[in-house]
Amino acid sequence: MNACLKFQIDPAKYKSISSGFGVLLKEQGFRGFFRGWVPTLLGYSAQGACKFGFYEFFKKYYSDIAGPEYAAKYKTLIYLAGSASAEVIADVALCPFEAVKVRVQTQPGFARGLSDGLPRFVKSEGALGLYKGIVPLWGRQIPYTMMKFASFETVVEMVYKYAIPTPKDQCSNPLQLGVSFAGGYIAGVFCAIVSHPADNLVSFLNNAKGATVGDAVKKLGVWGLFTRGLPLRIVMIGTLTGAQWGIYDAFKVMVGLPTTGGVAPAAVPSPELAELKSAA
Secondary structure, eight states, rough: HHHHHHHHTTTOOOOSSSHHHHHHHHOOOOGGTTTHHHHHHHHHHHHHHHHHHHHHHHHHHHHHOOHHHHHHHTTHHHHHHHHHHHHHHHHHHHHHHHHHHHHHHSSTTSOOOOHHHHHHHHHHHHHGGGGHHHHHHHHHHHHHHHHHHHHHHOOOOIIIIOOSSSSSGSSSSHHOOOOOOHHHHHHHHHHHHHHHHHHHHHHHHHSSSSSSSHHHHHHHHHHHHHTTHHHHHHHHHHHHHHHHHHHHHHHHTTTTTSSSSSSSSOOOOOOHHHHHHHHH
16 A cells, blocks of 8 residues: 555656555665554544445335335446445545655654554644545545445446356355455455556555645646556555455355346336236
8 A cells, every 4th residue: 555655656766566666665664564554444434334234224215215226227336326336434534644654654754653642743744634535535435445346346247147057046155255355355456446547646645735636637647547557556455355355255145145236036016006007
């Protein structure tokens, strides 16, 4: 994470992945790669708990509103709406940790970690300063999460439908968890591509006091916003997303719940709709 941020905010100094790793290692040592790990761990743990938990809630909520037939017919729209709603809440939990993490990672000497970085950040920019990146964070995370959940559900459904001859409920738990990891990894690749420009903006805005979106575009360029640090982020996000789905579904299996995704059940029409069809 630290190396990826360096590539994003200082393209003149960190010209490529290989040379950038060398510069970071020379200047900050091996520990520099792990700077800011505490706010990263706490922030993304809080975000993940809200994201996955509220996604299940909103997916059921919107499915109940739509009814069985329309929920099956427009399932992708329900995945998108449920994940977007969940991410709005999840980012409120993440944003303060993200702000401190970026400052700790990109400004050596600012703070050692969360314990001294958070009060110093608040003293410098006020409590509201912790949320100055919330809009670009939403701009990064909401499309990211919509792509993450919708593509995951679609990939897993296609795997069980076309690649595995055995029905999902007859597959072993290890096989189902393997499908979850693979589906998560593929979804993570799409997520990284879709959210990368906003990720560069969040990193730039949190790194420099008073920085604007225009400043970021001027320094990184439009092409740079879309491509700067993208290969490294694809590997990182793909692995992370695959691991998240694997851990999440492993927990669901442990408590007796089915893994996420799979071939959608056939819609059950309402009695009123059945009567109308028979009358016609």
